[in-house]
Amino acid sequence: MARIAFIGLGIMGSPMAVHLHNAGHRVVGYNRTAAKAAPLVEAGGTAAASIAEAVADADVVALMVTDTPDVVDVLTGGGGVFETARPGTLVIDFSTIRPDTAARLAEQARARGLRMVDAPVSGGEAGARDATLSIMVGGTEEDFAAARPVLDVVGRTVVHVGPSGAGQTVKAANQLVVAGNLALLAEALVFLEAHGVDAATAVEVLRGGLAGSAIMEHKAAKMIDRSFDPGFRLELHHKDLGIVTSAAREAGVVLPLGALAAQLVAAARAGGDGALDHSALFRTVARLSGRD
Incomplete structure (x- = not known):
């Protein structure tokens, strides 16, 4: 079972993080509004006070935030994922962002010794709650295979659609x-x-x-x-x-x-x-x- 940092515990991210905890993964969640970590904590997961704390020991970092600038900030900002994650960490971005930005961030991740896939989802709140999301994944075959055990917990239809940015x-x-x-x-x-x-x-x-x-x-x-x-x-x-x-x-x-x-x-x-x-x-x- 993986150690997963889940960043973004809103209407979609919260139930996804809970599903991953219930599947046996050790999930540490972070959200700017700390109260949104309550469902994960009630399920037995852990809340972190910062991105750096959440990703410190993570095998996988999952993101579900609102927009392209938010993803860029979480990954590249001070104390962000790229600065604090261990080499070899797999980053799974469930957010919906610009395809060109997703491809550029994947390149930056590789330069830092990290792996990254873009994995936006379709299905809305009901799909997140019922773990029936459709997930379209961009990245290498190897990184997709590494992400698959996580993706299969939260999605029903999981398809590798091409290189980085293709998912978006x-x-x-x-x-x-x-x-x-x-x-x-x-x-x-x-x-x-x-x-x-x-x-x-x-x-x-x-x-x-x-x-x-x-x-x-x-x-x-x-x-x-x-x-x-x-x-x-x-x-x-x-x-x-x-x-x-x-x-x-x-x-x-x-x-x-x-x-x-x-x-x-x-x-x-x-x-x-x-x-x-x-x-x-x-x-x-x-x-x-x-x-x-």
Whole structure:
């Protein structure tokens, strides 16, 4: 069993760290808001007062933080992982960040005698809680093999998709597809309700046909019930779509539908819905038809 430092014990990281502890690993957690380590401590894990304390004796350092600058700071800042981890330590970044930054950080890790994989996840809070996440992994075959025992504890679908940065590229594509599906599902429900059709009944039959999707399975009821407690905050999806549009521009790729979805998500955030679940995109789509 590995000694794991888990940095970032928020809505996703906390249940993931608890799963790793329950699997028999020795988990030391760190979060800037110390109270968020409580679930791990209650499960029998340990809380550290600093990143340096968490990673001092770690075989594996796992990160689940919010954005690219946060990952850079945790890894390269004073007292950060690159400065304090022992040579040979494996760094697993579960965060969603820019692909080019992930590749650059992996190079810096290797220069310091560390190993690193980018391993962003899909599945939201429910996937983290139920250990059913989909994990797309970038890095070398050897580092992926070393990370696999950790990844298999928290994920159901774990796939090595290519070299460093490839995991983040696949995650960006995932977020592009999810945003487009959310927007179209919202439009379909507004359309159905405008014609007086019972939306829940309609979704039941749509789910069984070609229109069925994981988005419909998990998000339609939230839209119909107007229940938007966050499983994945809309403001985070806004951040992810910024990564998509930036990476697409750098590659010379045109994403006309993706650009529209990104603008709808941006409008929802600007309208005050950023802290809600990303299914709250429905509210913005409905407002466009005067049906909020």
